[in-house]
Amino acid sequence: MLSYLISMATFVGFFMILALALNLQWGMTGMVNFGIAGFYALGAYTSDLLTVEAGWPFLFGVAAAAVLGLAFGVALSFLSMRLRDDFLAIVTLGFAELVRLFALNEDWLTRGPRGLPIDVRPLSGVFGRDGYAAFYLAIVAVVVLAAFLVNERIRRSPYGRVAKAIREDDVVAEVLGKNVLRFRVQVFGIGALFMAVAGALYAHYTQNISPDHFTPVVAIFIWMSVIAGGAGNNKGLLLGAGLVMMFLEGTRFLGEFIAFLDAEKASAVRIILIGVLLILVIRFRPQGLMPEEKFKGTGEPAPEARHGKFVMQGLNRQNSKKGG
Amino acid sequence: MKITITRRRLLGASAATAFTTALLPRLTLGAAPLSVGSLTPNTGGGGPFGPNIAAAHKLVAEMVNGKGGVLGREIALHQENSETNPETAIRAARKLVDVNKVIGVLGTWSSSVTLGIMPLCQEANVIQMCTSSSANIPLKDKKGLVFNFMILSPVWGEAIGDLALRRGYKTYAVMALNNDFTKSMVDSFVAKVKAGGAKVLTEPFYYNGGQASYRAEVSRLIESKPEAVFIPSYVTDFTSVYKEIFRQGYEGKVITVSIATGSKFKKVVGAAADGILHGLPVPSLGSPAYKDYLKLVGLKDTGAVQHPFGTAGHDQMSVLLLAIASAGTDDVGKVRAHIHKIANPPGKTVSNVLDGFAALEAGEDINFTGASSDVDFKTPTGVLKSRDFMMWEIKDGKDVVVETIASAS
Numbered sequence: 001m002l003s004y005l006i007s008m009a010t011f012v013g014f015f016m017i018l019a020l021a022l023n024l025q026w027g028m029t030g031m032v033n034f035g036i037a038g039f040y041a042l043g044a045y046t047s048d049l050l051t052v053e054a055g056w057p058f059l060f061g062v063a064a065a066a067v068l069g070l071a072f073g074v075a076l077s078f079l080s081m082r083l084r085d086d087f088l089a090i091v092t093l094g095f096a097e098l099v100r101l102f103a104l105n106e107d108w109l110t111r112g113p114r115g116l117p118i119d120v121r122p123l124s125g126v127f128g129r130d131g132y133a134a135f136y137l138a139i140v141a142v143v144v145l146a147a148f149l150v151n152e153r154i155r156r157s158p159y160g161r162v163a164k165a166i167r168e169d170d171v172v173a174e175v176l177g178k179n180v181l182r183f184r185v186q187v188f189g190i191g192a193l194f195m196a197v198a199g200a201l202y203a204h205y206t207q208n209i210s211p212d213h214f215t216p217v218v219a220i221f222i223w224m225s226v227i228a229g230g231a232g233n234n235k236g237l238l239l240g241a242g243l244v245m246m247f248l249e250g251t252r253f254l255g256e257f258i259a260f261l262d263a264e265k266a267s268a269v270r271i272i273l274i275g276v277l278l279i280l281v282i283r284f285r286p287q288g289l290m291p292e293e294k295f296k297g298t299g300e301p302a303p304e305a306r307h308g309k310f311v312m313q314g315l316n317r318q319n320s321k322k323g324g
Numbered sequence: 325m326k327i328t329i330t331r332r333r334l335l336g337a338s339a340a341t342a343f344t345t346a347l348l349p350r351l352t353l354g355a356a357p358l359s360v361g362s363l364t365p366n367t368g369g370g371g372p373f374g375p376n377i378a379a380a381h382k383l384v385a386e387m388v389n390g391k392g393g394v395l396g397r398e399i400a401l402h403q404e405n406s407e408t409n410p411e412t413a414i415r416a417a418r419k420l421v422d423v424n425k426v427i428g429v430l431g432t433w434s435s436s437v438t439l440g441i442m443p444l445c446q447e448a449n450v451i452q453m454c455t456s457s458s459a460n461i462p463l464k465d466k467k468g469l470v471f472n473f474m475i476l477s478p479v480w481g482e483a484i485g486d487l488a489l490r491r492g493y494k495t496y497a498v499m500a501l502n503n504d505f506t507k508s509m510v511d512s513f514v515a516k517v518k519a520g521g522a523k524v525l526t527e528p529f530y531y532n533g534g535q536a537s538y539r540a541e542v543s544r545l546i547e548s549k550p551e552a553v554f555i556p557s558y559v560t561d562f563t564s565v566y567k568e569i570f571r572q573g574y575e576g577k578v579i580t581v582s583i584a585t586g587s588k589f590k591k592v593v594g595a596a597a598d599g600i601l602h603g604l605p606v607p608s609l610g611s612p613a614y615k616d617y618l619k620l621v622g623l624k625d626t627g628a629v630q631h632p633f634g635t636a637g638h639d640q641m642s643v644l645l646l647a648i649a650s651a652g653t654d655d656v657g658k659v660r661a662h663i664h665k666i667a668n669p670p671g672k673t674v675s676n677v678l679d680g681f682a683a684l685e686a687g688e689d690i691n692f693t694g695a696s697s698d699v700d701f702k703t704p705t706g707v708l709k710s711r712d713f714m715m716w717e718i719k720d721g722k723d724v725v726v727e728t729i730a731s732a733s
Contacts, residue, residue, distance in 0.1 A: 004422035011415060101532060104502055113504040114460050115439055129447055206414055207443035208464075210504075212436040213411045248412075252404060252419055262382070264375035267366040267405030 006133045008249055013140035014198050015241035019225040020147040021194035027231040029187045030167030035092030036222050038099040039192045041214035043069050043199025045103055045110060051120040058122040065200035066193050073192020077185045104211040115210030118203055140201055147194050151234045163187055228281045230288025239289055247274045357400035358654060361426035363416055368408030370433040376634030377431045378403055383620055384641035384677055394645050410440030417441040421448045427654050428453060430640045435504040449656050453640040455633055459508040462707050471706035473636040473696055475605050477505050478512035483713040484603045485516030488579055493552040498528035499545045501557035509556050525550050533561045542568040552577035557584050563592055570596050590721050603715040607635040607696050613675030617695035639694030642677040643667055646692055649684050664703045667692050
């Protein structure tokens with residue numbers, strides 16, 4: 001049982017890293033990314049190929065995945081930044097399919113649908129089976145913590161406030177003299193970096209990857225985590241990631257209580273139940289389990305902030321006039 | 325201190341309670357039951373076959389439990405859905421291995437799932453029984469724990485190539501759905517027809533499934549005007565591919581695998597399906613085990629192939645339980661050795677798990693012969709030695725048997 005909980009916690013860890021990255025991109029900055037699986041696969045294949053085929057050590061493989069994730073994130077956001085909102089969503093979805101189809105068809109590199117085995121794991125000889133699982137969980141936990149701290153630091157900083165301003169209305173941010181494009185590219189790149197790192201950790205954990213592992217369903221789980229947990233709230237989406245995994249996996253244990261159903265029906269009931277639970281969360285808690293904290297000022301706003309507020313009010317008034 | 329019940333707390337607490345109670349071990353009486361895992365594709369690409377496999381696992385386990393179990397222990401069967409997706413299947417297998425402590429995970433169907441859960445099964449020393457044709461499976465099975473109840477796909481390609489040659493086709497073109505299953509099949513098909521003096525006119529190529537149209541692919545395939553084309557694929561994409569072949573007016577022979585031409589395909593395509601040649605490894609239709617199986621699942625013996633994968637599910641559970649009975653222990657190392665012992669000759673031929681138990685009790689050696697095949701493995705690997713292979717031609721919307729061959733792998 002313990003080893004099961006450890007392995008589920010490890011999977012929750014992957015979800016958490018992805019959810020934190022998505023929160024940075026969407027929850028804070030408002031950029032819709034449906035291409036999570038693409039960056040996840042990119043990281044997994046990068047680290048896998050470099051460690052297995054080129055013989056790099058584990059840490060170098062993960063680091064290379066991070067660099068490549070960042071590079072692709074920046075490139076993709078540059079390419080698609082003039083496309084906004086829904087268009088960006090489609091571009092990212094396309095990117096994920098591109099990565100998956102590349103992995104499926106470029107047989108010489110990725111071995112296509114046969115998949116890649118990975119036997120490189122850090123310190124694999126040191127621990128026994130159970131000990132190793134706990135050790136790997138610790139590695140994942142460290143990365144989750146790092147991603148969380150980076151996210152929190154950004155959220156609390158002036159940088160994060162700009163990101164939120166872009167999310168709410170990028171024209172206002174632009175008017176206030178912020179370089180919206182630069183912020184967007186940076187935030188998207190950092191998010192993609194974390195997604196690729198999660199992919200690398202996943203590959204070394206499961207020890208066998210094929211394009212089938214990186215279907216768009218992964219992105220849906222992560223979106224569920226962020227929405228259920230509370231977009232914009234880093235603690236909330238950690239909870240959300242745990243909750244989604246609990247829905248997905250906890251419902252397996254119901255099989256023992258509905259033994260009167262055959263396996264086919266029981267698995268259908270399980271999938272229906274997951275949907276119902278999520279609908280309930282969204283219905284009764286649309287803002288997520290832990291909504292985003294309201295920005296609290298220090299009481300005495302800084303001069304430029306006061307000025308900014310004034311400008312924003314002015315703009316709002318103008319907008320409402322136009323709208324009316 | 326005042327405790328307020330917020331919605332958030334209530335939700336959290338109830339979710340936590342539900343989770344922990346679900347995890348609590350259930351009270352059991354008597355000797356500890358023997359846990360066996362079943363991981364079948366009840367939904368997704370394997371959806372048409374998974375439920376049959378799952379039901380067969382359950383039927384055999386219930387039959388044995390009805391007679392007091394194996395080694396005096398009840399069989400606790402834990403069934404999970406792989407969703408034909410390795411990402412999900414890994415977590416389901418984790419539950420089977422780490423929570424239910426199963427001795428084996430039976431019933432995986434697609435190669436990506438079988439390969440995906442292999443590292444964790446090998447690490448935990450758990451037996452795998454599958455019907456996956458990828459030639460990579462034996463290569464990656466370092467511990468000899470994977471028993472495959474399906475012949476590997478190169479054998480399919482060879483059998484189909486052999487028939488095509490005897491039909492007298494001299495020029496071919498080949499394209500296939502891009503997956504693990506078809507890759508090794510194409511290689512062996514091409515090698516076979518080339519060895520037989522025929523020509524493959526264009527380089528074989530692979531297409532991606534799930535496309536709206538296969539126009540470009542089909543044009544490229546028939547460009548060189550081959551006498552016959554070989555297109556191994558699944559039913560979902562083959563229907564669209566075939567439509568395109570028809571539309572472009574190709575008049576040569578179309579050859580594929582039977583999983584692409586099920587009853588739904590014939591219904592959709594209608595008379596245009598006539599003339600397609602297709603083949604599949606099949607249960608040994610005349611064997612007593614196959615007839616027993618049909619009775620067990622309540623089907624009539626129509627003389628046609630039914631449940632090509634359900635029969636394998638029946639054999640998987642039977643072989644595992646007989647090996648445990650023969651080994652007298654649930655120690656995986658010993659059970660593994662006894663699988664070879666009870667499935668392969670020499671010994672008294674038995675085709676049913678209960679007859680097998682009786683023979684073992686009487687101190688006899690047994691050779692289990694199943695509903696899906698003779699279930700003989702190439703010792704020391706878990707690769708199946710042979711399975712009947714049947715070829716059909718569609719005539720007037722119906723499958724007409726062309727021939728049946730026992731194929732060696």
